[in-house]
Amino acid sequence: MIYCPNCGTANRDGSRFCNDCGHKLPSKTGIVCPMCSHMNPPANVYCDRCQARLVPAGPTSPPAAPGAPAPPAPVKKGLSLPTKPAGETEPPPGEPETTPGSGLEAEPEETPEWLHRLRAATPKPPPQATPEFPPGEEMPEWMRPAQGEQLDWFDRLAGEPPPPPRDPSASLRARPAPAPVEEEPEAWMPDLAPGSAMRQEVTSSTQAPEGEADLPDWLKELTRPPAAPADEPALRSPRPEGAGSEAEESALSEAEGPALSGVEGSLDWLAAAAQEPQPPIEAVGGEPPVAGEIPDWLAALSEQPQAGETGLAREAPAEEREPPAEDWRGWSPSTTLEEPSLAGEEPAGEADLPAWLVGISGGQASRELRPAKSSTEESGESEAPPHDADVPREAWLKDLGPGQHAPEEAGAPAAAGAPPSGVEPPGAAVGAFAGADVDMADLTATPDWLAHVQEPARGAPRSVGADLAPAQEPAPSELPDWLREIGPMPVLRSPRPEGAGSEAEGPAPARSETPFGELPSAPHEARELLPPGEAQLADHVTTPAFADEQGRSFTPDFDQAVAGAGLEAAAIPSWLEALRPVAAPTGGEEGGAIETEGLLAGLHNVLPAMPFIGKPQGAPAARHPQVPPADIARAALFQRLLSAGALAPTAVGYQPSAIGYQPRLRARIVRWVIVVVLVLAAFAPNLDDFIAELGIFQLGSVDPALYAGAAAQIDSLDQGQRVLVSFDYDASQAGEMDPIAEALLVHIRQRGAQAIAVSLNPNGLALGARVVESLGEKGIPDAAFVQTSFHPGQAVGAQSAILSVPADLIVVLAGSPEAMRWWIEQATLSGAEAPIVAGASASALPQIQPYLQSDQVDAVVQGLMGGLAYQRSLDPNQDAGKAGFDRLVRSEALYLSQIAFAGIILAGLIVSLVAGRGGRPDAA
């Protein structure tokens, strides 16, 4: 079968044009399966019957001709196998390589590698122009981007390259502000990026009212104009060594001044706190205010601290503490996230800080995160700041400003401006997220969770909240890590500013150079570099107890990595907690899909409703069953056999090179020989002289049995009797049936009977009319029919005709055995008593013999010879005259053609038997 490439209709072998649409059919009609010999369409890759591979895999297929147009994609009707070859080419250039529903269109060149790996690992769904929706339904809004539009949030994440190894502030600020996110589930995603809308609104002056609306109510209540800086000098955290002079701080504050001005409406208290010194925080015990769980996304983003500078190790004396360089999150304008050593580098200026960070701290972050500068500042910070009874609950925030350190070891003079060991200035931690500068003077209440954070070495703890329990100063080893972070956290070594501590403070801890967001691959190595005290604390961090303290689930790998990398588990304030993306499933659900790649690695349920990201439409999840090695070996062998092409087993009698209807030379010769013989056999009788001289066949020698019975039946008719004559043959059979019909009609007219023409075939009556016309030309004008009628319905029509037209004799002129059977059966069923005379062609004659045996048919005129002989018997001139001569020639020609055809059939049979199956010629 040849399958039309246009409409997919199956056509007979040898056809050049489609029977349905007329499209030109290719010469290569199909591919014979080497396994089961089943004929497949040319575009099939696998056999329709046995699923064997038809197209060899690999470079065995011949390359397409250069410049040749791509063949049209065939549309198969009823076929289900894919038609793409193994080495399918990519979409033509210029066309985006899109996957419907994935939304991952051609991305720019700066697409990160992880995204490429993700796409490569994802199986491509079958080509689908657009997702199909039932009529009347519209594509939901959340799916629109999947149709080809880029998912902003995704592309933002994908398009953002890893930050280059440079200043962290520059790297953070270099990230472009993502476009506003439209999709609700991903609203939090772009907000994570620095410079995002969420962070920008903290510093944007125009968004102050909106930001205020987003803040929790309790935070809004804190809105107040910033207090005078001199009112609360104690709120300032001790300036670490080398953190810079006051002039720098003022310069930074001036730079951030415009940014902070817009936050007055909502974050005035923060701004005020940033301007005032932060008193030391009174450790009042209690539990951490928040769950204390280090958000995974934050931990991943945070820089690995240097070994030995873990924020958890808070036991080191102040003079041994490394100058805090960054906040608890490891962000600092004065340090980098990747470069291992920045010793000696000046802290980055205010301009390098992210806008949101600068806006929050008002420049205080840079100041607060720097190493402690002077002891005077630190001593000043030891004073308890006045509490503001109006804001009992949020006052602790102000206490978390710079200078609020964990209890120092007794006798350990605090380094100039250096925060206590392991404790980041609370203000710095909070200030990093609180927005504008914190007015430490307004913070009067210390939350319970912060109560125990107070450093015992500071003396009288600062009462930051009347509702707080009496201060208790736990040992530094008992302090939770998140609290230690509040103080100056020597997580990362900052560039030693001028006047910073000498080498006596300790060797510079080794820092592991890690990319942004990655944890050190060998935490144990980093751990080895930790001081003893910090090492113990690092061990504590890796225990479930520590995780419980922080109110989060224990993840050994993470904890160990964090400990080994010297990171501190930081805590975030509650108001930020509300903005934090849910790392764990909400509603008490556990588990969920965990993102393993990209910036979101480790998060749960990051992409809850994005099936077309992780699961491309139409592509089922890949299964990887355990395949035995023996099966693999067999499959490999089978693949090699199929790929071999010529070595593959071929179907019996077919060669791969002879796919399709491509007549070979021998078949062509045979065909032309048959054509010549047929033409000669058909035309030769027209040579009258040749016929006369030949004299092989004599019409008179025809057996009278071929027509005698019919003649006897018609002879029994009386004048006026009705004869029902049925013309049930086609025009293509008229050459054989017309002589029979003429003979019968002439005999009926000679007997004086009336002929009634009926037909079950629409063309039958026309043929009957032509017979009557030809008889008129021969001088028999009375052979016209008395009545004509058409009876459709085959057997039903025959019964209708028999019942409606009473007749004394039924003459059936049938070119096919079916028509003859209808008439005979219905006549018998109807109980018609009229005899039946059949005029049958050579093809219908075998089917009529049983009816003759059963006496259902009384007589038969057999074929063309019988008709010609019947005519000759009725012609008194017989062979004389023109009519006689024509009959003679026709009979002679028929005789010769029969001999020729029989000889051709016999020769073909001998050739096929001698030459074998391989030499079987194509059907002629």
Add this chain to the structure above:
Amino acid sequence: MQPETIQTILGAVLTFAVLSYLIGDNAVYRLAMHVLVGVGAAYAVGVAIGQVLAPRMFAPLLNRPAGGIGPLVFALFGLLGCVFLLAKIFPRTAWLGNVAVGTMLGVGAGVAVGGALFGTLLPQTSAAAGSLGPREAGGIVIGLLLLASTVTTLLAFTYRSASRRTPLGAIGLIGRGFLYVALGATFALVFISGASVLVAWMRNLYSFAGG
């Protein structure tokens, strides 16, 4: 030009167009096929309308039938059936056409089954049984030959894979031989019929050409 001349010329052209298939499928052959199918379909429609619809449905509906109300009732039923068949054009009303189609199929099946049963099966079975009688000298022989050929041919139509290795399967091979002969004879007769037509037409063309 006489109509007969045009008819002959067209016939000759179409004949050679069809015969061109000998050299392979081509557009001329396709054109001849299209003409044949189109003309045949058009003529059939004309005959159906003129020979069936007009006298049996339109005339009784338009004119008062002479045979009473009977022809009118039949005409109405016919008209209703035509409308139901036309309803198949629209998906919503396609179910109406099932009524007419079912009626046609039911009537045709009933007539055909009855004719096959009482017009072919029973008479030929009795005739086959009667051929075994001693009426003629060759009757018994021929009857037995017919019986043997029938039984062995039926045994040849077994599709079990191990049928050939069984005694019945071996007997079925004989029936397969009868099948070969019968099919070959049928093919030969069909082929001869076509050849006869070809010869006759060639004769006509030769005569038309002045031979």
